[in-house]
Amino acid sequence: MNRKALLPLCAALVALTGISGCGMLGGDDDPAAKAAHAPAADSSGSSAAKAPYDVTGLLHPDKEYFGVAVDGAPSSMKPVDAFAGTVGKKPNLVGSYSAWGDGFNAPGARNVFDDGGMLYVSWEPFKPGLDKIADGSQDAYIKKYAESVRTTDVPVAISFGHEMNGHWYPWGTKKTTPETFVAAWKHIHDVFQEVGATNVIWVWSPNVVNPVRSVQLKPYWPGDAYVDWVGIVGYWTTTGAHTFDTLYGPSRRQIEGFTDKPVLISETSAEPGDRRRADVRALLDGVRQDDDVIGFLWFNIPKRADWRIQSSPLALAEFKRLIADDAFGFEVPRP
Amino acid sequence: MSTPPHSGRPDPRGYPPHQEQPQVYIPQQPTAGQQAYGQQAYGQQTYGQQDYAQQDHGQQSYGQQEFGQYAGQQYATAPGQSQYGHYGQSAAQQYPPLYDVDQDAEYADYYVPEYTVLEPEPEPEPDPGYVLPEVPVSSWSVDNSRSAWISRGALVLILLVQAGLSFRLGGSAFAQEAKFLMSDGELSGLISRFGLTGARSLSLAWALGATALLFGATRLLFNARAGLAAAAVYSVLESTAFTGRYASTHSLSLFLLAASLWLLARTRQAGPLAVLPAAPFAALAPFAAYSAALYLPTLTVLAVLTAHRSRGIGAFARGGLFAVATGALCAVGVRLVGMPGGWRALGDDSAFGLLEQSAKWSGVALLVAVIGAVGYVRRARMGEMPWAGGAVQGTVRRAALGLTMCATPLLAPLYQAWLGNGSSLHIHVGFGLLFAVPMAGLGVSRMMGAHFRYPQIGIMVYVAALVIGMAQTRELYRPPDSAAVIGALRDVVDDKGSYLSDDPEISAYYLRAQTRPGQWHQADRGAALSAAVEKHSYDAIVLRSATVPEALRGDEDYRQLAVVRPAGKGGTQEPYRIWVKR
The missing domain is CATH 3.40.190 (D-Maltodextrin-Binding Protein; domain 2)
Structure with missing residues (x-):
């Protein structure tokens, strides 16, 4: 190579280096400085740089949650849409059941969120027993579940071991002690905290105390640090209580003794029959009028009885009339 | 060439005009010449230079000097050539046989004036009004403005690479950077207007300035090639990329040390008082980053060693003056702003681990510096230009300079290993290397050899330093993802x-x-x-x-x-x- 070629080559190299240097300069920005000024979503950065969904705003809503559990949801939203068409209002809480060992239904959670609502999961520890959960031997599963919840990054309400004060479930009063229940609850919660699944609303939901008067609720209470909502499972039956206060009051008075967390009627329906219309009116009026109650979740599945609202035209008409109130339902906020 | 005059004019040396003389002489010449050339070409001739030397009589003295022995052999074995060979040396000796006694008698009527040539008195040398100082001989073939511009162009390329390596590092502010931006008084007020980007750009400017000054100092102490090699090695160190990116006063401190070093080199031929401008820079450096204080003794020793050639024992005066001035300014600084913090924080880091890390960060540069120092002690120059004489430093001084420059990078690792405190060691090693890379530059220059005989070695060293530096920077520069x-x-x-x-x-x-x-x-x-x-x-x-x-x-x-x-x-x-x- 002669000398004349050397100088232009050097100049070209310098220019190339300069251009690449400037390219790096142009690409260099301070993501934290951006984050301090613009909303994380606007910066179109990777999802890792985005703050996780903050459920704080969902804990004490101004309006009432209107939830529903229907077969096929939330894997498909068609049943929910059909229900919304039937009653004339779109639910913003969709109930589902998840047995211990099942994976978290992440697509379902996203379906519900994309539709403006929030998934409500009843996590049912049929096996291997609450003591196994409490002693850490189930941690691999819990972590996996929590990681799945975290990465889904949409708000999720989880009710672990519902109706723990009843004797009819394996995690109920016959097979386990309140201490074990609390220990298992705290352990699951701690694992979720370690993993960073902070997008969970923890719902502690006993059955109404009416059929099991002898069981005190307080020993089952994990503590204010571990629970966000109190859920109460209470169905309107033909033989049971027929006012909002007589059905839920006894349980709520016990609960008020140890916590002031918001209350959700986390599973309810009215048994078909002559009183159904009145029961629906009592439920919806009660929820709307009580400031501590933040909503209800209607069980619209035929199981042992036909709990579907559309099976009774009169009750359905009453339901449609009352649920149309602006106090019911709202869109779960986007981040 | 002492060709006899052929004109009709009387020869001033006394020879009569003799037109027939060439007729007598010339026929012999081709014969002898052809004979000699023929034998040289097809016979025993093996040395091209000999051929050249004999063709051109003007170069004969050179030819004889260099190949006298062979030339002698040639004359001995080539009959007839001896006459030709001696022709240039003493034509007069050749002529006498051609002029016999009869010819002398024929021209006896001519007047032959007698005279003697008087050699003119030599002009007395005027006293020199100005004596050029000893100038270190450049390794480039000629030190002209073109080579200077080529050097500067290469330096710009090196600085661009350094800037590129620093810009590679992105991310949010380190905690120390944020603290530096938020708290440090007036400086903070000025910088906060430009934010982190402004502070980091300023850091880069200081770092590039330090590299340029390092080139200048090395060029003055050794030569431009060593200077470029030193700048190239320094520009790809992890500490250089780090301090060039990191918004802190470390790069300012490095710049001040480099400026002091450059001034020492710049004033190496001036009187001891000329060292004073270097003192403020040296004295300010520890107040920018306390670790710079470790290198003030090195600068003092360099003040002595760099001056020695031109100032003899005055060099010690220079060193003393530098030490006193720097010390006094430091004392004033301590009085005004207090002792720089972080001096003697003890830690519980493993001393061996710290030394091992230091070796990883500074090993290549230090190794090349040691090679350069050994080469420098053995020979002051590579001998690219044997005709360029001039005084060189003595072996003792060269050894002292080599030792000082190679030992300085050990200061920070040894001190911090003794304290057991590894904080910012990856930055502090850069301070010591600032003083070793001139020797490393010389080492690269020496390994490439005279006239760039082995450029691949220089390229190899640079690429190795670049790759190691880049990998280490990536490993070390992990700003919190905030x-x-x-x-x-x-x-x-x-x-x-x-x-x-x-x-x-x-x-x-x-x-x-x-x-x-x-x-x-x-x-x-x-x-x-x-x-x-x-x-x-x-x-x-x-x-x-x-x-x-x-x-x-x-x-x-x-x-x-x-x-x-x-x-x-x-x-x-x-x-x-x-x-x-x-």
């Missing part, structure tokens, strides 16, 4: 709350629009954290922690709002956890 946590905190904080954080400086800096620095408090662990949580006085708690600390586990007052993981995969940073009051 973008997500800042984004999350932005919605949490206001101008009234009180916040506990593991990185209060970072939060205070980035959220300076939303909060005041005083609202942020440094978080602790263990009992201190438990007490802080118990007090319930903080509106938010931000910790960098892999797990939920015991103090916050199952706490009724604080709810874990978010766990923010660093964006990069495979990062070692622990996630940020944010708790807010319920």
Whole structure:
């Protein structure tokens, strides 16, 4: 190579280096400085740089949650849409059941969120027993579940071991002690905290105390640090209580003794029959009028009885009339 | 050439005009010449130079000097050539046989004047009004403006590479950077207008200036080629890329040391008083970064060693003057702003581990410097230009310079290993290497050999240093990924709350629009954290922690709002956890 070629080559190299240097300069920005000024979503950065969904705003809503559990949801939203068409209002809480060992239904959670609502999961520890959960031997599963919840990054309400004060479930009063229940609850919660699944609303939901008067609720209470909502499972039956206060009051008075967390009627329906219309009116009026109650979740599945609202035209008409109130339902906020 | 005159004019040397003389002489010449050439070409001739020497009689003295022995052999074995060979040396000796006695008688009527030639008195040499100082001989073939511009062009290329290596490093502010930007008085006020980018650009400017000064100093002490090699080696060190990117006063301190070094080299031929401009730069350096103080003794020794050639024993006066001036200025500085902090913080880092790390960071440059020093002690010059004489430094001085430059990079690692404190060691090694790379530059220049005989060695050293430097920089430069946590905190904080954080400086800096620095408090662990949580006085708690600390586990007052993981995969940073009051 002669000398004349050397100088232009050097100049070209310098220019190339300069251009690449400037390219790096142009690409260099301070993501934290951006984050301090613009909303994380606007910066179109990777999802890792985005703050996780903050459920704080969902804990004490101004309006009432209107939830529903229907077969096929939330894997498909068609049943929910059909229900919304039937009653004339779109639910913003969709109930589902998840047995211990099942994976978290992440697509379902996203379906519900994309539709403006929030998934409500009843996590049912049929096996291997609450003591196994409490002693850490189930941690691999819990972590996996929590990681799945975290990465889904949409708000999720989880009710672990519902109706723990009843004797009819394996995690109920016959097979386990309140201490074990609390220990298992705290352990699951701690694992979720370690993993960073902070997008969970923890719902502690006993059955109404009416059929099991002898069981005190307080020993089952994990503590204010571990629970966000109190859920109460209470169905309107033909033989049971027929006012909002007589059905839920006894349980709520016990609960008020140890916590002031918001209350959700986390599973309810009215048994078909002559009183159904009145029961629906009592439920919806009660929820709307009580400031501590933040909503209800209607069980619209035929199981042992036909709990579907559309099976009774009169009750359905009453339901449609009352649920149309602006106090019911709202869109779960986007981040 | 003493060709006899052929004109009709009387020969001033007394020879009569003799037109027939060439007729007598010339026929012999081709014969002898052809004979000689023929034998040279097809016979025993093997040395081209000999041929050349004999063809051109003007060069004969050179030819004889260099190849006298062969030339002699040639004359001995080539009959007839001896006459030709001697012709140039003493033509007069050849002529006498041609002029016989009869010819002398024929021209006896002519007047032959007798005279003697008087040699003119030599002009007395005027006293020199100005004597050029000893100039170190450049290794380039000619030291002209063109070579100077080529050197500068190469330096610009090196600086561009250095800038590129620094710009490679992105990311959010380090805690120390944020602290530096938020707190340091007036400087902070000036810098905060331009933010982190401005402070980092300023750092880069100082770093590039230091490299340029290093080139200048090495060029003055050795030569431009060594200077370029030194700048090239220095520009790709991890410490250089790091300090060039990192918004701190480290690069300013390096610049001051380099400026002092350059001034020492610049004034090496002047009187001892000329050393004084170097003292303020040296004295300011420790106040920019305390670790620079370790290198003030090195500068003092260099003040002596660089001056020795031209000033003899006065060099010690120069060194003394430098030491006194620097010391006095440092004392004034300490009186005014206090002792720079961080001097003697003891730690519990493994001494061996620190030395091992230092070897990784500075090993290549130091090895090349040692090679350069050994080469320099053995020979002051490579001998590219044997005709360029001139005084060189003595072996003792060369050895002292080599030793000083190669020993200086050991200061910081040894000192910090002794303290057991590895904080910022990856930056501090750069300070020592600043003094070793001139020798490393010389080493590269020596390994490439005279006239760039082995450029591949220089390229090899540069590429090795570049790759190692880049890899180490990537490993070391891990700013906390605070973008997500800042984004999350932005919605949490206001101008009234009180916040506990593991990185209060970072939060205070980035959220300076939303909060005041005083609202942020440094978080602790263990009992201190438990007490802080118990007090319930903080509106938010931000910790960098892999797990939920015991103090916050199952706490009724604080709810874990978010766990923010660093964006990069495979990062070692622990996630940020944010708790807010319920």
